[in-house]
């Protein structure tokens with residue numbers, strides 16, 4: 712199928728956050744990254760001869776990045792991570808040999824199974840689809856790809872086909 716695309720990767724599409732991931736039957740220590748985000752939207756051109764307004768796409772994505780900025784990214788859909796609310800607004804996080812007790816306000820709870828770069832891309836994609844739907848910006852799009860760079864040139868990517876039924 713022939714289609715047009717836009718790709719955006721401006722400086723403001725980033726967030727600084729801490730996380731830990733589970734893999735190979737263990738849990739990492741909490742550590743931080745400066746995450747960067749790149750987006751690609753494919754679809755038909757609108758009457759304005761663009762797939763989607765760069766300015767709108769950047770604005771919506773920057774808002775989502777701000778939701779992920781300056782906190783500890785905590786997965787709420789993991790079988791390997793248990794979360795318990797404690798007194799004084801504390802959250803206890805247990806996974807394998809690790810136990811972290813953090814102030815609840817420092818935690819950014821995400822409905823994902825692991826906070827890998829891939830799953831952060833998936834989460835951002837879901838949030839962006841919601842935002843685009845809310846401003847009728849989805850109608851002509853065929854697909855959306857979100858890429859999250861965790862460390863230098865290490866990207867996790869989620870590609871979503873958009874169905875219009």
Ligand SMILES: Nc1nc2c(c(=O)[nH]1)N=C([C@H](O)[C@H](O)COP(=O)(O)OP(=O)(O)OP(=O)(O)O)CN2
Nearest residue numbers: 731732739742826827828829861862863865866867
């Ligand atoms: N496919 C993926 N692989 C890995 C991911 C991921 O999200 N997707 N994440 C990690 C870890 O979170 C790790 O922290 C990656 O960061 P990096 O700095 O590259 O890790 P290192 O320990 O190698 O580097 P240091 O400089 O020693 O911290 C692993 N894999």
